[in-house]
Amino acid sequence: MRDETISRRISSAIAVRWTPALAARVERRIEQRLAQRYRRRRVALVALALLGFAGAAYAFTRPWARHARRAPAVTAGPLRPDWLASPPAAPYLSPGVPEEAPVLPGLSAPVRPAPHRAAAARYRAPAETVEALLAAADAARLAGRPADAVEPLTAIFSRHASDPRAAVAAYELGRVLTFDLHDRERGAQAFARAHDLDPAGPLAADAAAHAAEARRAAAAGEAK
Amino acid sequence: MARLSGKRESPRLAFVPALEETAARRGVGAVSFEQAYGLHAGYVAGLAGRILGRNDEVPDVVQDVFLIAHRRLKDVRQAGALRTWLGRITVREASRRLRWRRLRQFWRPPQGDMDLVADPASAELRPLVALLYAALDRLPAPARSAWILRHLLDEPLDQVAELCGCSLATVKRRIASADAVMAPLLEPDADDREEP
Numbered sequence: 001m002r003d004e005t006i007s008r009r010i011s012s013a014i015a016v017r018w019t020p021a022l023a024a025r026v027e028r029r030i031e032q033r034l035a036q037r038y039r040r041r042r043v044a045l046v047a048l049a050l051l052g053f054a055g056a057a058y059a060f061t062r063p064w065a066r067h068a069r070r071a072p073a074v075t076a077g078p079l080r081p082d083w084l085a086s087p088p089a090a091p092y093l094s095p096g097v098p099e100e101a102p103v104l105p106g107l108s109a110p111v112r113p114a115p116h117r118a119a120a121a122r123y124r125a126p127a128e129t130v131e132a133l134l135a136a137a138d139a140a141r142l143a144g145r146p147a148d149a150v151e152p153l154t155a156i157f158s159r160h161a162s163d164p165r166a167a168v169a170a171y172e173l174g175r176v177l178t179f180d181l182h183d184r185e186r187g188a189q190a191f192a193r194a195h196d197l198d199p200a201g202p203l204a205a206d207a208a209a210h211a212a213e214a215r216r217a218a219a220a221g222e223a224k
Numbered sequence: 225m226a227r228l229s230g231k232r233e234s235p236r237l238a239f240v241p242a243l244e245e246t247a248a249r250r251g252v253g254a255v256s257f258e259q260a261y262g263l264h265a266g267y268v269a270g271l272a273g274r275i276l277g278r279n280d281e282v283p284d285v286v287q288d289v290f291l292i293a294h295r296r297l298k299d300v301r302q303a304g305a306l307r308t309w310l311g312r313i314t315v316r317e318a319s320r321r322l323r324w325r326r327l328r329q330f331w332r333p334p335q336g337d338m339d340l341v342a343d344p345a346s347a348e349l350r351p352l353v354a355l356l357y358a359a360l361d362r363l364p365a366p367a368r369s370a371w372i373l374r375h376l377l378d379e380p381l382d383q384v385a386e387l388c389g390c391s392l393a394t395v396k397r398r399i400a401s402a403d404a405v406m407a408p409l410l411e412p413d414a415d416d417r418e419e420p
Contacts, residue, residue, distance in 0.1 A: 006410050007375050007376070007410060009349060009352075010349065010352055010353060010356055010376070011375075011376045011377075011378075012343075012346070013342055013343050013346045013349035013350070013352070013353050014273075014274060014341050014342065014343065014353060014376065015341065015342065015343035015344075015345075016269055016270050016272075016273030016274065016279060016282060016341050017273070017279040017282070017341070018265075018266055018269040018270065018273070018282065022283060023265055023266075023269075025283065026265070026283045026286050026287050026290075027261065027265075029283075029287050030261070030287055030290050030291060030294075033287070033291055034291070034294060037291075
């Protein structure tokens with residue numbers, strides 16, 4: 001059906017234009033594209049390396065920094081309850097050796113692990129709030145340990161100065177220092193601070209009077 | 225082209241980092257990318273031009289083919305297989321362009337005279353070439369490629385299958401379906417009918 005001569009004639013009439021100049025032009029375009037590809041690959045590699053470096057730096061530094069900042073607030077502090085600081089004495093524990101569970105006579109293995117250690121490990125100190133600090137100060141004063149109330153009261157008006165109870169805490173500190181601990185000079189400073197924190201408050205006048213009185217007493221004490 | 229085949233006379237392609245050693249390392253033996261371009265760019269251009277039927281798209285296809293070749297040069301195990309491998313890439317790229325061209329014609333029909341791959345020396349056959357490619361435009365791209373490889377380039381069937389990247393049976397089927405469309409054009413009296 002198909003005539004081979006027609007096919008051959010058409011085939012011979014087809015000529016694709018491909019000259020040396022065209023080949024050189026295409027070659028130049030290939031060069032540019034390849035150079036562009038290498039450039040992009042280099043940029044991508046550098047970006048990837050930077051990203052990896054930044055990620056590694058973040059992963060290995062930030063948590064440690066956060067932990068370091070948070071650590072003092074969690075572990076140390078005046079709010080740790082007494083029952084944790086001084087563990088309850090078990091009947092089988094001698095006061096000097098609280099570290100390990102004892103081996104009772106007739107038994108080869110410890111009866112149980114020391115319960116206060118497990119409790120201490122589970123314990124997480126509550127967040128430092130004004131309420132907690134006031135409670136700690138009240139507990140110390142009621143227990144007859146006014147010296148222990150100084151730190152929480154100081155913490156209230158130094159770290160939470162914007163709280164409305166800061167002036168009350170400073171006033172209380174002045175009273176503790178002046179009347180319980182007989183440190184009139186520091187007491188005068190605490191009363192002055194109470195006055196400064198809330199000059200128009202209900203305790204302002206009393207604080208100013210106590211401050212003046214404490215200062216005078218301190219001066220008289222020094223004169224003696 | 226002479227400066228690309230054999231020893232390099234100008235530093236073209238030289239700034240592309242480690243091009244030749246990359247090609248050598250990738251397993252094409254003594255044929256570097258530059259030499260491959262010099263040896264086979266003409267073949268790739270001829271193949272692409274005959275499949276597409278237009279001269280203006282040939283440089284783009286050659287460029288795309290050699291960019292792909294540069295990326296995948298490691299796939300070629302033997303230097304002798306380079307020509308067929310480049311031919312297969314060319315057929316694939318040309319078919320892809322044909323599909324795009326057909327899609328593009330939906331919203332932008334071809335205007336004016338195409339840059340047809342007709343020999344200017346044989347002006348009397350130009351209408352016949354135009355008629356041939358107009359008929360080929362009605363075929364699907366795979367059938368068109370297979371028919372052109374078989375009848376315009378006189379490639380054996382197994383080589384056509386190799387270049388099209390399909391089985392021999394598939395190639396025969398595609399050529400037969402294309403023959404059914406092209407037969408009226410290539411009948412003995414068609415030549416006389418078309419020529420004034």
